[in-house]
Amino acid sequence: MHVRFINLARTTALAVTFFAVTIFAGTIISGGNANADSFDAFAEPVQTIHLSASEPGRIDEVGVKRGDHVRNDTIVMRLDSKVLEASREIARLEAESTTQIDSLNIEYEIKRNRHEQVLKLLGKGAVSREEARRSEADAKIAELNRDAAIEKQKLAALRLVEIDGRIEQRCVRGQVSGLVIDVLREPGEYVSTADPHVATVVVLDQLRCTFFVSTAVADLYRAGESVDVMMERTGASGERRVAGQVEYIAAVTQADSGRVRMDVLIENKDRQLRSGLRCRFDSPHTQISNAPAFENGRLKR
CATH class of the missing domain: 1.10.287 (Helix Hairpins)
Structure with missing residues (x-):
């Protein structure tokens, strides 16, 4: 009778331990909460060029408007x-x-x-x-x-x-192959050295998402590695999966937030993806890497 009671107590204790560890493992697997290993950012143009006049003067000609595509030799503006x-x-x-x-x-x-x-x-x-x-x-x-x-x-x-x-x-050229999104001057206006910015051009062949991930996640990736990014859909609810590539991982963890900057590039040669959409990065490497392991019904140390 005494032996049966001891065996029952051991079995109950093992079951309780297994149940508690299972809950703990599930918590780690899910990251503690639904967003523990999920990081948000916005897709941005890979380049944003603030075109500026190299010297002051009166604008004689404006050669582009918003929405125009320019090349590196396109004359955007010409000073008198x-x-x-x-x-x-x-x-x-x-x-x-x-x-x-x-x-x-x-x-x-x-x-x-x-x-x-x-x-x-x-x-x-x-x-x-x-x-x-x-x-x-x-x-x-x-x-x-x-x-x-x-x-x-x-x-x-x-x-x-x-x-x-x-x-x-006195000619302001496009500098890159991109899209004009802003024209700040009109013919007859004066450009000064204090405010030489005349137009803005963006390059949309690639989009950049800047995520701020945990140090543990940052240590799992290297520049050049392929990753998946979830991007919100335009004109419909939900998200779609797009392929990305890690461009840069900061070597320093931000002291105030404990996060690390990680830039991901998304190819957009056909211009089907819009800049400014919300993106989400889920780190698959950390979903089960920290889950506790069991051996012969016991928690491994």
């Missing part, structure tokens, strides 16, 4: 550059003109030939050495004048390149 255009035309004419060089070259050839003739006459005693030195100096000066004109033409060509660069600086 009439003065620079006039200076460019002057520099172009100076760089292309050869009149002065041709005339000075002819003058140099004449004085060089004259100097050669004077040297021949000097050998015959027909002219003085002073006359020979003067003809040599005249030929040398003519040569230097020609070389100076050539250098002046080269400087004009360099000035033309400089002016072209300054005119290009």
